[in-house]
Amino acid sequence: MVVKLKGIAHMNTKSMAAGLLMLLLLGAASAQATQTCRSDLNAATPSGRFVNNGDGTVTDAITNLTWKRCSEGLVGNSCESGTVITYTWSDAIKAASAAVFAGKKDWRIPTIQELDSIIEYKCTMPAINAEIFPVTRTSNYWSSTPFAGYPGGSWNINFNDGAHESCSRNWNLYLRLVRGGNLQEGVCR
Amino acid sequence: MEKVSLLLCLMVWMSAVDCIAGNLGEQLPNITGVSTWSSAKQNHISTSRQDFPRQDADFPKDFSFTKLDASGKDLPDNAGTWSCVRDNGSGLVWEVKTFGNDLHGNAHTYTWYNSRADSDSSSEGTEGDPGDKTCGNPASLTAGCDTEKFVSAVNAAGWCGQKDWRLPTVNELNSIINYGTSLPAISKNYFPDLIMPAGFWTASPYAANPNFAWIVIFDDGYVGSCVKSWAYYVRLVRGGD
Structure with missing residues (x-):
């Protein structure tokens, strides 16, 4: 881990390769692991923060964002049915803009900071509140935030532990959709 | 309610x-600082893309920072010297490092140490020794170069008129990442003090390993973890409670 961090810190372009290597290693090692949560740490995302809308979505009372509870491809009250899908970033953008779910059409890929807001730092494998977001993969989920240092790169969050990583938009990653929040399209500037 | x-x-x-x-x-506040768009293979595109809709930059929200002087008073945006920066979105006040070898020197690094970590099962980390050279050994920090000693020394002396400085959480520190730029990924007009590779400690324990804590590397905005014996930079924060 330390060696990897040194690599990332020293070489901006090489960080992409290090991130990809990490992705490969974790992808191979963690088909579906058992979640571990530390009872001695405070919850970052307690269940009481979320309103279950009963339609496959939850609304976060702090950020006002509405999230799909299941990763794309999964359905059901506990996300127990369906087959989880991975997307290139371009396909994820298209899937989000075409999505109609819970009567809404304004679904999108979360920004890196929005996706960061549902990391549960007391848990790993996956680092998320599993009661609110069942069957979350212990792997990487797309954000809509570009990686400024590399033309074809974007940010993602590895829900194995909550690390923020970057990779080529050609890579196939998981997707969780979001809508609403305190941001409005095209204002504030 | x-x-x-x-x-x-x-x-x-x-x-x-x-x-x-x-x-x-x-x-x-979920501000990323991103104001350009992406296609499949390009970043930094200056107009929105109908073929790639609803990207980060389609939901603009800018950072708002205010420079503060050594006593904590607001300065005009064009001030040439300042000691702290307030993020008007979060209300948090951030330490700005100096370019000298004083207590706030930007080249100083610290191991992660918290003698009170027994409130959870995380390890205390790695305590600095009096012989340490990585934080310049100013008179106020002769005990060694770790995060706890640095926080104590800053609060003993006071900075920007306050004595309640602390190590930021990972959420707090990553809130000032500016994803719109890289090398470094921070608003340089307010934080001109980075030396890259710019790895900074947070106070947040890493759940998977009690000997690790969360870090932010401001070269490009990577958020990850590292063993507490590593020597990283520290940017203190106050307020926001």
Whole structure:
């Protein structure tokens, strides 16, 4: 881990390769692991923060964002049915803009900071509140935030532990959709 | 009830007064600083893309920072010297490092150490020794170069008129990542003090390994973890509680 961090810190372009290597290693090692949560740490995302809308979505009372509870491809009250899908970033953008779910059409890929807001730092494998977001993969989920240092790169969050990583938009990653929040399209500037 | 408080909080924030989430928790404004768009293979595109809709830059929200002087008073935006920066979105006040070898020198590094880590099962980390050279050994920090000793030394001396400085959480520190730029990924007009590779400690324990803590590397905005014996930079924070 330390060696990897040194690599990332020293070489901006090489960080992409290090991130990809990490992705490969974790992808191979963690088909579906058992979640571990530390009872001695405070919850970052307690269940009481979320309103279950009963339609496959939850609304976060702090950020006002509405999230799909299941990763794309999964359905059901506990996300127990369906087959989880991975997307290139371009396909994820298209899937989000075409999505109609819970009567809404304004679904999108979360920004890196929005996706960061549902990391549960007391848990790993996956680092998320599993009661609110069942069957979350212990792997990487797309954000809509570009990686400024590399033309074809974007940010993602590895829900194995909550690390923020970057990779080529050609890579196939998981997707969780979001809508609403305190941001409005095209204002504030 | 919660929605009412959130609305109130937003109204207060929009009238340019610090907005602290209060009883709703400590979530910070989700600002990324990104104002350009991406296609499949390009970044830094200056116009929105109908073929790639609803990207980060389609929901613009800018950082708002105010420079503060050594006593904590607001300075005009064009001030040439300043000691701290207030993030008007989160209300947090950040230490700005100096370019010297004093207590706040930007080249100084520290191991992660917290003698009170026994409140959870994380390790205390790695304590600095009096012989340490990585934090310049100013007279006020002769005990060694670790995060706890640095926080104590800054609060003993005071900085920007305050003595309640602390190590930021990972959420707090990543709230000032500016994803619109790289090398470094921070608003350089307010934080011109980075030396790259710019790895900074947070106070947040890493759940998977009690000997690790969360870090932010401001070269490009990577958020990850590292063993507590590593020597990283520290940017202290105050307020926001």
